[in-house]
Amino acid sequence: MMLRFQEVAVFEHLPKTSFSFPGGVLGKIITASDYSKNLILDLLLGLEKPEHGKVYLFNKDLAELSSQELYELRRRCGVVLSGGGLISNLKIRENLALPLLYHTALHPEEIENKLMNLLNLTGMAAAHSQDFDEYFGRLPGPLSLFEKRQIALARAMATDPDIMIYDSIFEGISSDAAKKILEITVNFHQQKEGRCSIYLSVHEDAVEPIKTDWIIRVAA
Amino acid sequence: MLTLKPQAVGKAFFDAIFFLHGIYKLFLSAAKFIFYLRKPPVRTVLFKQIYFTGIEALNSIVIIGVLIGLVIITQISNLVGLANVERTVKILVWIVVRELGPLFTAVIIMARSGTAIAAELGSMKVSQEIKSLEILGINPAAYLIMPRILGVTLAVMILTFYFELLTILGGLGVASILWDIPFWEHTKTFLSLISPLEITVSLIKSLFFGIIISTIACYQGYIVGQTITQIPQAAAKAVIQNLFLILIFDGIITMIAFL
Numbered sequence: 001m002m003l004r005f006q007e008v009a010v011f012e013h014l015p016k017t018s019f020s021f022p023g024g025v026l027g028k029i030i031t032a033s034d035y036s037k038n039l040i041l042d043l044l045l046g047l048e049k050p051e052h053g054k055v056y057l058f059n060k061d062l063a064e065l066s067s068q069e070l071y072e073l074r075r076r077c078g079v080v081l082s083g084g085g086l087i088s089n090l091k092i093r094e095n096l097a098l099p100l101l102y103h104t105a106l107h108p109e110e111i112e113n114k115l116m117n118l119l120n121l122t123g124m125a126a127a128h129s130q131d132f133d134e135y136f137g138r139l140p141g142p143l144s145l146f147e148k149r150q151i152a153l154a155r156a157m158a159t160d161p162d163i164m165i166y167d168s169i170f171e172g173i174s175s176d177a178a179k180k181i182l183e184i185t186v187n188f189h190q191q192k193e194g195r196c197s198i199y200l201s202v203h204e205d206a207v208e209p210i211k212t213d214w215i216i217r218v219a220a
Numbered sequence: 221m222l223t224l225k226p227q228a229v230g231k232a233f234f235d236a237i238f239f240l241h242g243i244y245k246l247f248l249s250a251a252k253f254i255f256y257l258r259k260p261p262v263r264t265v266l267f268k269q270i271y272f273t274g275i276e277a278l279n280s281i282v283i284i285g286v287l288i289g290l291v292i293i294t295q296i297s298n299l300v301g302l303a304n305v306e307r308t309v310k311i312l313v314w315i316v317v318r319e320l321g322p323l324f325t326a327v328i329i330m331a332r333s334g335t336a337i338a339a340e341l342g343s344m345k346v347s348q349e350i351k352s353l354e355i356l357g358i359n360p361a362a363y364l365i366m367p368r369i370l371g372v373t374l375a376v377m378i379l380t381f382y383f384e385l386l387t388i389l390g391g392l393g394v395a396s397i398l399w400d401i402p403f404w405e406h407t408k409t410f411l412s413l414i415s416p417l418e419i420t421v422s423l424i425k426s427l428f429f430g431i432i433i434s435t436i437a438c439y440q441g442y443i444v445g446q447t448i449t450q451i452p453q454a455a456a457k458a459v460i461q462n463l464f465l466i467l468i469f470d471g472i473i474t475m476i477a478f479l
Contacts, residue, residue: 085352088343
């Protein structure tokens with residue numbers, strides 16, 4: 001089991017909640033509020049501890065792990081936050097390369113090749129073929145929400161994670177942009193056997209285009 | 221009439237203990253990641269910090285150093301007379317190398333880099349960038365804090381040496397032009413009078429001051445909550461706390477070394 005919530009509860013914010021995601025599943029978690037959505041994300045990554053119940057990630061009880069072991073587990077997860085989660089004092093190119101430079105011993109040329117493949121996959125390479133160096137040498141502050149999510153998506157995909165988590169990635173952007181992201185994420189899910197992809201959202205209609213029977217609704 | 225409430229005194233005491241414990245824990249948690257310097261992104265943060273704190277502060281250090289040197293030489297010469305070379309230089313060594321060199325450098329770096337680090341980390345905390353790093357599996361203590369502490373400490377130690385050199389030689393140089401003070405005679409006397417003890421104490425002070433400035437700045441930035449108004453407050457707190465702790469350590473080291 002990739003992810004399992006076993007009677008997880010946080011007083012006043014999350015009633016007792018149990019669900020699981022096995023490997024290979026593409027599923028949705030729909031919450032009643034933004035707060036409970038962010039709380040579930042923090043719980044499943046070990047950034048918060050539940051007041052009741054247990055959270056298992058890759059069959060490991062997160063409460064039993066040291067902080068260093070938690071960081072190791074998070075390397076196997078790719079997360080795309082709704083705001084992108086880019087580091088503002090790093091250029092776009094540096095943001096993209098950060099997980100690979102930090103976690104792997106790949107040569108700069110190998111990292112460059114890997115990132116080019118991802119930029120082709122997300123369509124960013126084609127969109128900025130004329131001003132490639134100038135665009136990817138910028139700081140991410142002035143970028144649009146869609147661009148930030150594209151970069152965050154490429155960065156999350158770079159380490160070939162076993163679990164991909166998408167936090168409200170279809171909201172706040174145009175329907176064409178949302179369709180583009182949906183296509184990229186579904187294709188990426190299929191590229192690795194056993195990869196689990198989870199879409200978190202408050203709005204059911206935002207994730208309606210995702211065709212799956214694995215739907216978890218978390219009550220208020 | 222002001223009345224000192226016992227509860228206020230007690231709270232201030234426990235706040236101070238909590239703060240000292242917090243910076244101690246932060247320093248230890250960052251120090252254990254020193255071997256993470258093998259990772260290129262961590263080295264990049266270290267080099268950027270050394271550049272910002274050390275290289276970019278050189279102009280300020282040069283100007284302030286020469287001006288301070290001139291003022292001190294003038295006052296010493298008035299006190300002991302222009303002819304008394306040995307006494308002039310001895311007082312100069314005591315004041316600059318033992319005390320003003322490490323202190324003034326620390327104050328300049330504290331005002332410049334300490335506030336910047338506290339504001340930067342506070343801003344990253346408010347905008348959830350630190351959480352983003354944790355989600356990427358990157359420990360903020362290893363990537364953000366350890367290279368900043370190391371970078372600032374190295375920069376403070378090197379800048380202290382430059383400050384002392386510029387203060388003494390620059391001050392003597394300007395004074396030799398304005399008041400016909402024999403420059404080479406004073407410089408040779410300085411080189412003969414400066415002792416390993418003075419250099420060691422200056423080094424130890426700058427080491428401690430560098431660690432204090434960077435650790436407090438990182439601590440104040442890291443504990444910022446979720447509101448933007450806490451960012452300038454963090455920078456201001458970092459300055460005041462740095463000032464207190466630097467003066468306390470300065471006093472302790474001076475008493476241990478020279479009493």
